[in-house]
Amino acid sequence: MNIATRSRGGGRAGRRAIRTAPHHEMLPGLTRKLPLCEPLDADQIRRIDDASMTILEDVGIIFRDPIALEDWTRAGAKVDGERVYLDRGLIRELISTIPSSFTYHARNPDKNIPLGGNRSMFVPMTGAPFIRDLENERRNPTLADLAMFHKLSHMLPALHSSAHHIVEPYDHPISHRHLRITYSSMKHSDKTFMGMTTSPKNAEDVIEMCAILFGEDYLEDHPVTTGNCNGNSPLVWDETMLGAMRAFCRRNQPVLCSPFVLGGANTPASVVPAVVQLNAEALSALAYTQLIRKGAPAIYGHYLSTVSMKSGAPMAGTPEISLMNFLIGQMARHYNIPWRTSGSLGGAKTFDAQAGYESATTLNAVVHAGANYIWHAAGWNEAGMHCSVAKFIVDAEQCAMVYRMAEGPRWDDFDEALAAVRDVGPGGHYLGHPHTQANFQRAFFMPDMFDNNSIEQWKAEGEVEITERALNQAKKLLSEYQEPKLDDARNEALLDYIARREREIPAMDALNQEY
Numbered sequence: 203m204n205i206a207t208r209s210r211g212g213g214r215a216g217r218r219a220i221r222t223a224p225h226h227e228m229l230p231g232l233t234r235k236l237p238l239c240e241p242l243d244a245d246q247i248r249r250i251d252d253a254s255m256t257i258l259e260d261v262g263i264i265f266r267d268p269i270a271l272e273d274w275t276r277a278g279a280k281v282d283g284e285r286v287y288l289d290r291g292l293i294r295e296l297i298s299t300i301p302s303s304f305t306y307h308a309r310n311p312d313k314n315i316p317l318g319g320n321r322s323m324f325v326p327m328t329g330a331p332f333i334r335d336l337e338n339e340r341r342n343p344t345l346a347d348l349a350m351f352h353k354l355s356h357m358l359p360a361l362h363s364s365a366h367h368i369v370e371p372y373d374h375p376i377s378h379r380h381l382r383i384t385y386s387s388m389k390h391s392d393k394t395f396m397g398m399t400t401s402p403k404n405a406e407d408v409i410e411m412c413a414i415l416f417g418e419d420y421l422e423d424h425p426v427t428t429g430n431c432n433g434n435s436p437l438v439w440d441e442t443m444l445g446a447m448r449a450f451c452r453r454n455q456p457v458l459c460s461p462f463v464l465g466g467a468n469t470p471a472s473v474v475p476a477v478v479q480l481n482a483e484a485l486s487a488l489a490y491t492q493l494i495r496k497g498a499p500a501i502y503g504h505y506l507s508t509v510s511m512k513s514g515a516p517m518a519g520t521p522e523i524s525l526m527n528f529l530i531g532q533m534a535r536h537y538n539i540p541w542r543t544s545g546s547l548g549g550a551k552t553f554d555a556q557a558g559y560e561s562a563t564t565l566n567a568v569v570h571a572g573a574n575y576i577w578h579a580a581g582w583n584e585a586g587m588h589c590s591v592a593k594f595i596v597d598a599e600q601c602a603m604v605y606r607m608a609e610g611p612r613w614d615d616f617d618e619a620l621a622a623v624r625d626v627g628p629g630g631h632y633l634g635h636p637h638t639q640a641n642f643q644r645a646f647f648m649p650d651m652f653d654n655n656s657i658e659q660w661k662a663e664g665e666v667e668i669t670e671r672a673l674n675q676a677k678k679l680l681s682e683y684q685e686p687k688l689d690d691a692r693n694e695a696l697l698d699y700i701a702r703r704e705r706e707i708p709a710m711d712a713l714n715q716e717y
Contacts, residue, residue: 226357226682228393229602231315232322235610239570241525242532250474250533254482255290257437262287263486267441269448273493288486296489302538304456304499307424309415310392310686315362317501318540322574322608323362324601326355327546327582328396330369330589334553336673340588343369349386351581353683354594354676356391360601361580363428364391366398368581369589375709380404381700384411388696392686397427397455402445405429407703409453414695415688425456425499428575432505433461433483435468444490451494458542458575459487460503464516465526467509473522477529480504488539501575502534503542507585516585518547519560524567531571543568545579546597547586553593553669557583561597569604576601592672595679596651606647615641650675 242250262285265271271281277296280287303318315323333343336350351368355361367383374382380398387395388411397408408427416426429450431443450457461483463469469476484502491500506526507516517523527543534541545565550557561582568576578586579601581594615637622637632638638645651672653660660666666674688696 225359226679227359228313228362229359229605231317231362232324232605232608234320234322234569234572234608236570236608238531238572239528239567240532241528247532247536250478250481250529251536253475253478254485255293257479257482258288258293258486259290260287261437263483264438265444265490266438267444270439270444270490273490277493286486288489293485293489296492297485297537297539299492299496300488300500300539301497303540304425306394306428306456307416307420307426308392308394309388309688313362313393315394317574319574320572322569322572322576324360324545324579324598324605325363325396325575325577326351326361326365326368326580326594327578327586327589328365328367329586330581332584332588333369334583334588334590334592336591336676338553338590338592338669338673342372343589344373345371345382345386347371348383349390350591350680351589351594352386352390353685354591354598354679355580356393356686357679357683358580358595358598360605361598362393364393364395365577366396377707377709378704380407381411381703384408385696385700388415389688389693390685395427397429397450399429399431399443399446399450399457401442402449405446405449409449409455411696411699412455413453414699415692421453421455423454425454428456428458428501430458430460430503430577431487433459433487435461435463435483436479437483439483439487439490447487447491448494451491451498451500454495454498456499456501457491458501458503458577459484459491460505460542461487462505463507465506465508465522466511467514471511473525474529477526477533480506480526480530481533485537488537500539501542502530502537502539503575504530505544506530507547516549518549518585519563523547523564524571527564527568527571527573531573535572540574542575542577543571543573544582545573545576546582546593546600547578548583548593549585551584553583553590553596553672557590557593558596561593562600565597565600565604569608591676592669595672595675596668599649599651603647603649612644 264284265286274286275281306315333347334340347369348371352364355364364387399405412426431447433439447457461480463480465476469479488500491498508520508522510517546561548557548560580597581589583590618637622635
């Protein structure tokens, strides 16, 4: 007899069994039902659009890539050296063929994720050169640490992707890492994942591994991975990113066109003009994706931080970051293109109150801004220098909480709940009422990581604070992890491909190379 069957006659013990049983099923992609925060009126949208187009026409964008320069020349753009001047009519024509929505196809079809419009997804952080591990020690990560994060990503319900290099695996040569990182994403989770774009050839390797996993023809009309291409603000796209972009777009796989914005350092020190520049940069890359392959999925992206005028250090959780996300969301919707942002950024050195405030401020803002692809949604701290296991766990629960908020109020039990008011009457309580018993689990979100007990109970239970609770939860999840096995033939083919490429690619010593 299963737990659900026993609970019908098991009373409080049965209900407790249901409540405490492990639940690791992925939440469906978020369908947002709350109104958006949109500070811009129609005239202000027009002004930002016009100013961005004027930058593209009069100032131009540097494309440090001979292939891209040839592509723009054939398209009729004015090209002077590496600087490309883009007519607004050409830009509008090109971006009009970007799909307004599409579906990511996961290894497990039950975990496919629609994206665009009012559909959103949460993706863990990537790129951390350090880890705060299961003992809360800051150190260099390994491939085993990366696998651990991929396992946690697989088990945490509100995370919709295993991302890629959540932490850098220093125990593998730099030139081989993209292969092992991609395999780890594929092996330890059956959710969708990201693909490395650290070089054009690395991007091609990722796509070839996707073709092995899903099938060559399948990629033609099924987005299965995501590439990120960062611009060099102000107004530069380089050969590495553009080559990686071509590798993804040619195979019809989505790319994030992401200017790398440090507000006040590589943009004007003002919110709206910074968005104008960012918008111009994003539009130039989005347009280029359609020169590579008309109709290829692409995502309006950015990495967004502001810079302290005291120290020059990047900041997180500031009001201007939230404001810029609100504006960027409106501009992306103006062009009818899905958009990416960063969710739980923090600059704190440990998982402390600063980390919590910074991350919660930004995560709530980007959901209200209507972001579709919410990257860096779990683990990010110390301005991205480390991924914290404890923060990863709590951030994922925060994603579940904002997911519930963004679903909006439920009305399906409206009549039954009002009937309970008549039953209870003045001076009573609802705790034992049948409606409460039937709905207590879904009525109000009950966080696992927050302690809401009395101080006496908290002391009696060992005065455990949130970092320790989160690390204990991570260890518990890992003890319960069950690998979603790859098909044997595809797994063998992937390992054969990795072995061949590792023979072909010179192994650079990670200790003697800059990354």
